[in-house]
Amino acid sequence: MPEPIIKTCAYVLVHVPGFVRHGSKPSRDLAASGEPLLEALEGHLRSFEEAVAYPPNQVFIGNLHPDRLNGIEQPWYGHPLKGASRSGLYGEIVPEEEFIGLMKLADDFDLLWLEKEAAPLFLQALKGNPFWSEEELAKKIAAGVELEKIREKIAHQASLPLYHNGRLAGCFHRHHDQDESLTAPILLENLMTKTSGALALRHLLKRAALVPEDVDFILGCSEEAVGDRYNRGGGSLSKAIGEMCGCVNATGCDVKAFCVSPIYALVHAAALVKAGVFKKVAVVGGGCLAKLGMKFKGHIANDMPILEDVLGAVAFLVTEDDGESPIIRLDSIGKHDIGSGSAQQQIMEALVLKPLDRMGMKVADVDKYATELHNPEVTVPAGSGNVPLNNYRMIAALAALRKEIDRKEIDRFVLDHGMPGFSPTQGHIPAAVPFLGHAIDGIKRGEMKNAMFIAKGSLFLGRMSQLSDGLSFLIEKNPRKR
Amino acid sequence: MDTMFEGKRVIIFGERDGVPGPAIAECMKAAGAEVVYTVTECFV
Numbered sequence: 001m002p003e004p005i006i007k008t009c010a011y012v013l014v015h016v017p018g019f020v021r022h023g024s025k026p027s028r029d030l031a032a033s034g035e036p037l038l039e040a041l042e043g044h045l046r047s048f049e050e051a052v053a054y055p056p057n058q059v060f061i062g063n064l065h066p067d068r069l070n071g072i073e074q075p076w077y078g079h080p081l082k083g084a085s086r087s088g089l090y091g092e093i094v095p096e097e098e099f100i101g102l103m104k105l106a107d108d109f110d111l112l113w114l115e116k117e118a119a120p121l122f123l124q125a126l127k128g129n130p131f132w133s134e135e136e137l138a139k140k141i142a143a144g145v146e147l148e149k150i151r152e153k154i155a156h157q158a159s160l161p162l163y164h165n166g167r168l169a170g171c172f173h174r175h176h177d178q179d180e181s182l183t184a185p186i187l188l189e190n191l192m193t194k195t196s197g198a199l200a201l202r203h204l205l206k207r208a209a210l211v212p213e214d215v216d217f218i219l220g221c222s223e224e225a226v227g228d229r230y231n232r233g234g235g236s237l238s239k240a241i242g243e244m245c246g247c248v249n250a251t252g253c254d255v256k257a258f259c260v261s262p263i264y265a266l267v268h269a270a271a272l273v274k275a276g277v278f279k280k281v282a283v284v285g286g287g288c289l290a291k292l293g294m295k296f297k298g299h300i301a302n303d304m305p306i307l308e309d310v311l312g313a314v315a316f317l318v319t320e321d322d323g324e325s326p327i328i329r330l331d332s333i334g335k336h337d338i339g340s341g342s343a344q345q346q347i348m349e350a351l352v353l354k355p356l357d358r359m360g361m362k363v364a365d366v367d368k369y370a371t372e373l374h375n376p377e378v379t380v381p382a383g384s385g386n387v388p389l390n391n392y393r394m395i396a397a398l399a400a401l402r403k404e405i406d407r408k409e410i411d412r413f414v415l416d417h418g419m420p421g422f423s424p425t426q427g428h429i430p431a432a433v434p435f436l437g438h439a440i441d442g443i444k445r446g447e448m449k450n451a452m453f454i455a456k457g458s459l460f461l462g463r464m465s466q467l468s469d470g471l472s473f474l475i476e477k478n479p480r481k482r
Numbered sequence: 483m484d485t486m487f488e489g490k491r492v493i494i495f496g497e498r499d500g501v502p503g504p505a506i507a508e509c510m511k512a513a514g515a516e517v518v519y520t521v522t523e524c525f526v
Contacts, residue, residue: 259524342522343505372499374526384525387499425526458498458524466504466520 004270005325006475007317009437010203011061011091013424014099014196014287014311015052017045018163022188023292023308041296042166046077046305048095053080056375056422057310061088062437066373066419076377077305090437091203093310096164097125099195104141105132106195106244111173111187112162113153118169119144131202131245145170160184179229186225189289192311193224194237197286198244200313204282205245208317216278218242218252219269221261221285223427226254241284250282259372260457261285262314262433263471269318270328270473281318287311288426295425298382307378312429316436323480326443326450332359334454334472342468348394351454351472353402359474363399366417366474367448370435371395372455373423387430391454392418431455436475443477450476487515496522 020026021041030038051057055076058064063085073079086093094102101122104112114122123141127134150171153159159171172191176182197220205212218238226235238252255265262285269281292308299306321327334355340346356363371391380386396413399405405413423430432453439451457469492515496503503522510517 341505342502344499344501372526379526382525385499387526390499427526430526456498458522460498460503460522461524466522468498468502468522 002274002320003327004273004318004330005321005327005478006266006436006440007319007322007325008204008208009090009440010200010207010315011088011434011437012196012200012203012313013051013057013060013093014199014313015048015093015309016096016099016292016311017309018096018165019192019289020045020293020296020306020309021163022160022185022289023294023296024290026293026296027185029297040300041293041306044296044300044304044306046309050077050080050305051310052086052093053082053084055079055081056377057093058084058088059422060312060424060434061093062090063088065438066422066435069420069422070415074377075304077307090207091200094199095125097122098129100162100164100169101126101137101141102132102199103191103195105137106191106198107140109175111175111191112170113145113150113173114141114170115147115150115168116144118164118167130206131199158184160188176228181225181228181232190224190226190237192289193222193286194240194244195286196311196313197222197237197241197284197315200286200315201241201245201282201284204315204317210280210317212246213249215242215247215250215280215282217272217281218247218250219265219281219283220252220254221265221283221428222254223258223261223288224286237286238284241286242282247282257469258457258459258461259427259431260455260469260471261428262431263453263455263473266316266318266328266433267333267471267473269316270330273318273320274330279320283316283318285314285428287313287429291426295378295382295384302381304381307375308425310424312424312426314429314433316433321478321480324444324478326440326475327478329359329474329476332452332474336468336470338467342466344394345398347456347468347470348391348398351470352395352452353398355472355474362404363395363402364404364413364417366450366452368419368435368439368451369395369417370419370432370439370451370453372430372432373419373421373434374425374430375421375423378425386421388418388421389414439475443475444481450474485514487513490514491516491518493518494520496520498522498524499526
């Protein structure tokens with residue numbers, strides 16, 4: 001049986017400052033505090049150019065290696081990269097005016113109304129878009145709705161106002177007046193996930209030089225809850241994303257596992273390819289509206305920009321061995337068993353040490369560990385600590401406990417085998433996989449031989465169990481590559 | 483040590499990337515406390 005490989009990755013950031021107010025935390029706080037807080041929030045939003053020049057965002061789309069952040073003075077938002085481009089090796093950073101137009105393209109139920117004067121501007125912003133034709137876009141986006149009708153919907157029918165550049169640019173409707181799963185905020189979350197996921201999948205197909213018809217199966221790994229009152233969260237976005245990208249020969253389903261979903265989805269994809277069930281499996285995760293501005297109060301308090309102003313989206317193509325790309329070792333899967341325990345040490349033993357022991361490897365035999373790669377500049381000012389650094393210290397401490405490294409070497413280990421966090425705090429998006437593109441290229445170029453990807457999931461957030469979760473895998477140089 | 487929290491009731495807030503609730507609960511029980519509520523939150 002051929003070994004499965006991850007052939008290509010795609011990474012997209014969508015800069016949506018106008019939607020930060022609709023993030024879960026800002027929307028709750030704004031409802032309680034009103035106008036002065038809104039003014040403070042809007043006063044701390046970034047421009048598109050600032051988001052593009054932000055070094056961690058450039059790492060995310062592939063223009064900069066994560067280790068390069070070690071050489072850039074913090075705060076990184078105070079040291080923008082000169083000449084930074086929205087286009088990246090692995091994807092791009094998309095501005096809000098283009099994304100709103102694409103949301104309308106993705107909208108099959110007329111949930112989104114664009115204001116009459118704004119609609120042509122959103123269409124214009126998409127001129128020359130490489131993924132969807134001008135005809136397709138014009139058919140859905142060109143016609144807008146009178147401002148008065150939009151105001152009426154917001155005032156009397158629970159529609160959500162949508163702002164762009166501080167101006168009311170449209171509204172978003174519910175689709176049932178008694179169904180809590182089809183309210184405007186929830187449907188908006190779902191449509192933003194679908195649209196950003198489709199952007200990532202389009203980039204993936206382009207990078208892989210694949211026609212959409214070539215994809216056999218799509219595994220969604222986002223965190224939204226698609227469904228109505230009878231099946232909340234039981235639905236899937238994979239086919240909706242595939243439909244938007246023309247993957248007419250694919251079917252699909254979603255893998256739900258909180259932040260660890262992309263790792264589960266990639267392992268599922270690898271197993272399906274290894275078993276010969278499918279040849280080309282796309283794993284796709286769209287962005288998460290709810291997490292925008294999650295730490296906005298901490299950022300305002302520190303008088304820094306609200307950095308959670310981007311949606312992240314990822315896509316990966318898992319195929320049979322091409323003799324070139326790094327293989328996923330299916331004997332490397334680290335799993336957090338129900339009986340594993342939930343302390344950090346127990347989790348890391350299950351996800352790192354057990355698989356290494358099984359493969360006869362030492363902790364330092366892995367060139368790079370990708371743990372959850374939350375950008376510390378987002379989390380530290382809000383008191384949530386440096387997540388990747390804590391994880392790397394734990395892995396290093398376990399290596400020291402096993403006497404594989406000396407205690408004095410812990411900091412060196414963290415620097416050599418870890419990396420600074422660079423991902424937006426979008427739940428499933430930082431889950432180790434933002435490093436996959438860099439790792440695949442680094443292994444192909446012979447700069448490293450392997451990398452381990454480790455993510456944890458917060459099962460307890462659903463209030464059905466106190467358990468934690470996690471999964472890991474190792475990729476390594478293709479043995480057939482010379 | 484095992485009676486340090488004898489007769490005390492405790493409410494536990496754990497943190498996913500720090501010390502999770504069940505781990506704190508085990509320590510508190512070992513120290514004699516009655517755990518009345520345990521929850522773990524994720525702050526990222």
